[in-house]
Amino acid sequence: MNSQELTHFLQQLHYPNLEKTLEELHLLGRIHVNNAHASIELLTSNNDSFTTLKTFLERTLQHRFNQLDIHAKTPEDHAMQYGHTAQPNNRAPYAKNIIAVTSGKGGVGKSTVSVNLAISLAKKGYRVGLLDSDVYGPNIPRLTNTDTERIRWNDNNQMIPSENFGLKIMSVALTTPRSDTPLVWRSSVAVSALIQFLEDVAWGTLDFLVIDMPPGTGDIQLTMAQELPITAAVLVTTPQIVATDDVSRAIMMFKDIGVPMAGIIENMSYFIAPDTKIRYNIFGSGGGERIAQKYDVPFLGSIPLDMEIREASDSGEPPSALGSSEQKQYYDTLVEQMEAHVSFAL
Ligand SMILES: Nc1ncnc2c1ncn2[C@@H]1O[C@H](COP(=O)(O)OP(=O)(O)OP(=O)(O)O)[C@@H](O)[C@H]1O
Numbered sequence: 431m432n433s434q435e436l437t438h439f440l441q442q443l444h445y446p447n448l449e450k451t452l453e454e455l456h457l458l459g460r461i462h463v464n465n466a467h468a469s470i471e472l473l474t475s476n477n478d479s480f481t482t483l484k485t486f487l488e489r490t491l492q493h494r495f496n497q498l499d500i501h502a503k504t505p506e507d508h509a510m511q512y513g514h515t516a517q518p519n520n521r522a523p524y525a526k527n528i529i530a531v532t533s534g535k536g537g538v539g540k541s542t543v544s545v546n547l548a549i550s551l552a553k554k555g556y557r558v559g560l561l562d563s564d565v566y567g568p569n570i571p572r573l574t575n576t577d578t579e580r581i582r583w584n585d586n587n588q589m590i591p592s593e594n595f596g597l598k599i600m601s602v603a604l605t606t607p608r609s610d611t612p613l614v615w616r617s618s619v620a621v622s623a624l625i626q627f628l629e630d631v632a633w634g635t636l637d638f639l640v641i642d643m644p645p646g647t648g649d650i651q652l653t654m655a656q657e658l659p660i661t662a663a664v665l666v667t668t669p670q671i672v673a674t675d676d677v678s679r680a681i682m683m684f685k686d687i688g689v690p691m692a693g694i695i696e697n698m699s700y701f702i703a704p705d706t707k708i709r710y711n712i713f714g715s716g717g718g719e720r721i722a723q724k725y726d727v728p729f730l731g732s733i734p735l736d737m738e739i740r741e742a743s744d745s746g747e748p749p750s751a752l753g754s755s756e757q758k759q760y761y762d763t764l765v766e767q768m769e770a771h772v773s774f775a776l
């Protein structure tokens with residue numbers, strides 16, 4: 431294998447557990463082969479991802495070369511090289527700030543947090559759009575009581591977003607014959623649909639575009655990071671999975687592709703018995719804070735497991751708009767914490 435062949439080989443490799451190649455993630459620096467000695471420079475942004483990738487490449491290449499020198503580019507020149515992902519496209523120039531609500535695993539409460547976070551922002555007088563980017567499991571319309579609406583177009587051939595609770599709302603579920611029609615799309619089609627939602631929807635001017643992400647670290651997350659200058663990503667987790675690889679993987683992916691993290695929110699964190707008001711830390715306490723410390727990202731707070739949150743959400747009555755003052759407080763506090771840690775453009 432000569433330098434060119436090794437470069438080509440590395441470009442096609444997928445980053446462990448991600449659907450993107452090393453080339454798409456811009457992780458390859460100078461690559462050089464001299465007889466049986468290969469030197470590979472990696473443009474990873476932190477130690478964890480460097481170690482992951484180095485171990486993976488050593489395993490993949492050890493039988494091909496006598497000597498393998500895998501090193502990270504030094505931080506000074508690294509910052510310049512990282513330009514590609516640090517300067518993503520901007521498909522949403524109408525939005526002053528873009529907040530992506532993400533998680534490593536499914537079912538932790540991203541959609542619930544997205545809706546109520548968006549409403550808490552709107553209550554402060556901001557103009558807020560809410561984009562459901564979970565094309566395979568869209569549930570923003572149900573959570574915002576807009577699921578009987580269907581897509582309409584304006585004279586400029588733009589889709590008109592639904593409106594409720596002071597939000598402009600767009601979801602693929604508004605475009606299907608019924609909101610529960612399943613979509614069987616390849617991810618490339620899903621990605622094009624989302625780009626259309628960014629470009630061809632009459633959002634008007636927005637102070638915040640809140641994006642409810644699908645679970646995990648796949649194509650849609652990477653596309654969003656490449657196509658939008660995300661101001662801040664909020665990572666939702668639950669105490670059970672706080673210590674799992676999925677959370678670390680999600681944090682590392684965002685660090686790697688240059689998306690700033692607003693911080694971590696621990697959802698379904700503890701349980702308050704409705705009758706006695708006694709607080710139970712069913713899954714222990716402090717997990718979210720520990721993981722935030724470990725990865726040096728802010729901890730934005732915890733929201734309890736509350737039966738009313740689930741019931742109200744499922745019937746399209748978001749707690750941040752229609753709940754008790756305590757429930758409103760959880761999401762209003764999240765907004766306060768975010769404003770304390772991120773300098774938003776307003
Ligand atoms: N704090 C909470 N207390 C009680 N139930 C909650 C809470 N947060 C979310 N839920 C419930 O948990 C379930 C999953 O929440 P949600 O759909 O928001 O998760 P998700 O991360 O968006 O899931 P997916 O990965 O499938 O998109 C829902 O039934 C929701 O009502």
Ligand SMILES: [Mg+2]
Nearest residue numbers: 540541564569
């Ligand atoms: Mg969801």
